[in-house]
Amino acid sequence: MNYTVTITIALKEGMLDPEARAIRHALANLGFPAGDLATARLFRITLDAADAAAAKEEARQMCERLLANPVIHRYTIEVE
Amino acid sequence: MRFAVVQFGGSNCDRDTHHVLADVCGVDTDLVWYKDGLVRPYDAVVLPGGFSYGDYLRAGAIAARTAIMADVVRHAKGGGLVLGICNGAQIGSEAGLVPGTFTLNAYPKFISRHVYLRVENAASPFTSLYREGEVVRVPIAHKEGRYVAPADVIARLNREGRVAFRFCDEHGNATPESNPNGSAENIAGVLSEAGNVLVMMPHPERASESVLGTEDGVKIFNSMIAHIEEHGRQEA
Numbered sequence: 001m002n003y004t005v006t007i008t009i010a011l012k013e014g015m016l017d018p019e020a021r022a023i024r025h026a027l028a029n030l031g032f033p034a035g036d037l038a039t040a041r042l043f044r045i046t047l048d049a050a051d052a053a054a055a056k057e058e059a060r061q062m063c064e065r066l067l068a069n070p071v072i073h074r075y076t077i078e079v080e
Numbered sequence: 081m082r083f084a085v086v087q088f089g090g091s092n093c094d095r096d097t098h099h100v101l102a103d104v105c106g107v108d109t110d111l112v113w114y115k116d117g118l119v120r121p122y123d124a125v126v127l128p129g130g131f132s133y134g135d136y137l138r139a140g141a142i143a144a145r146t147a148i149m150a151d152v153v154r155h156a157k158g159g160g161l162v163l164g165i166c167n168g169a170q171i172g173s174e175a176g177l178v179p180g181t182f183t184l185n186a187y188p189k190f191i192s193r194h195v196y197l198r199v200e201n202a203a204s205p206f207t208s209l210y211r212e213g214e215v216v217r218v219p220i221a222h223k224e225g226r227y228v229a230p231a232d233v234i235a236r237l238n239r240e241g242r243v244a245f246r247f248c249d250e251h252g253n254a255t256p257e258s259n260p261n262g263s264a265e266n267i268a269g270v271l272s273e274a275g276n277v278l279v280m281m282p283h284p285e286r287a288s289e290s291v292l293g294t295e296d297g298v299k300i301f302n303s304m305i306a307h308i309e310e311h312g313r314q315e316a
Contacts (some may be wrong), residue, residue: 015228016262018188066145069138069174071181072228 002048003055006078009068010040043067052079081308083109084122086152086168088143093129093165097285101126104288105301114143118151123308124161125152127168129221129283139182139224140170149175159314161205161304162277166222169269169279177277178270179237180229185222186262192221194294195260197245197268197282198252204271205307206278207244209299215252216296218282220260225281227263227270234264244269244278276314 011017017039024037045062049055059077068075083101087094094111101109112118118125132143143149149171156162156177164172170182185191194217202212210216229237237243246266249258254266261281269280284297 016186016226018184018186018262022188066141067137069141069181069183071179071230072183 001051001055002046003052004044004046004080005055005059006080007043007045007059007063007067007075008040009043009063009073009075010038011072012074015072055079081107081123081305081313082120083107083124083126084112084118085109085126085128086112086114086148087128088114088130088132088146088171090132090134091128091130091167093167093283093285097126097128097165100285100288100298101301104298105305107301107305112148114146114148117148118155121313122155122160123313124163124304125155127152127162127164127171128285129166129168132167132171135167135224138170138174139222140167140172140174143167143171144174153177156272156277159274159276161307161314162272163206163300163304164277164279165285166220166225166281166283169281170224172277172279173270178272178279179233180227180264180270182222182225182281183228184224185226185260188223190221190223191225191260192219193260194219195268195282196248196250196252196258198248198254200243200246201241201271203241204244204275204278204303206271206300206303208306209303213252215248215250216287216299217250217294218284218287218297220282222261222281225263226261227267227281229264234267237267237270238265240273242271242273242275243267244271245280245282
């Protein structure tokens with residue numbers, strides 16, 4: 001079966017997000033004062049797997065072995 | 081005695097590092113293309129600065145997962161010396177040679193300037209020619225150099241003398257103002273548990289000849305050479 005996994009990688013709670021801080025500042029300059037602002041990175045990957053659970057497990061291994069750095073990142077995986 | 085300087089696609093301090101080792105320090109040094117692997121024993125492996133794989137994903141993340149890094153990890157586990165400089169530090173931490181990681185500077189821009197470092201541990205294979213507490217002047221050039229690690233890891237690094245260098249002012253005070261990138265506790269260089277791996281964001285190879293304005297960095301390479309002369313080659 002072909003699945004599309006969507007992986008979202010974000011900084012762990014409490015981690016400094018310098019890009020978010022700069023973007024928030026730029027938005028405020030444009031007249032959009034934002035309260036909290038967080039950034040994240042999204043990967044959309046198509047893959048072949050036996051079932052949705054297997055697709056999710058493969059995506060989890062991708063995160064653990066390359067896409068995320070466990071020191072600073074957390075991630076979520078959606079399968080469709 | 082033989083050193084290797086590993087070249088990844090996008091390394092750009094490889095030849096500078098080779099020049100310092102071969103021409104300034106006078107040690108036999110091979111430039112090793114990453115696809116060739118470490119095909120002979122080396123006393124020390126240097127991961128040089130640059131922008132391997134264009135810093136895609138995270139600086140050092142992709143280079144850390146190449147086959148030659150398995151060779152480098154094996155070399156380190158056997159007790160061989162590994163020095164990671166700048167992008168080499170990012171690669172080394174991504175490969176798990178030291179705990180923690182180097183990520184986007186607190187103010188997210190590229191910084192290229194000279195900084196002061198305080199030598200925190202003058203007993204390691206990389207720092208034995210310094211005095212503890214000595215203040216040295218070496219350049220940095222990075223955008224992802226802020227050292228981050230869990231609090232318990234940093235406590236352990238402090239306890240075990242594994243912080244090799246801290247960013248400081250010219251008098252040796254590790255202040256927030258003298259911390260260029262927001263690194264945890266001004267940490268600029270970290271040693272592995274066994275002490276035979278050093279990763280550091282500053283560039284000692286750019287501070288190894290008087291014509292460059294500072295020779296403070298060359299003691300790192302000469303400390304490594306002295307260590308190897310004393311202890312011999314550690315075979316994996």
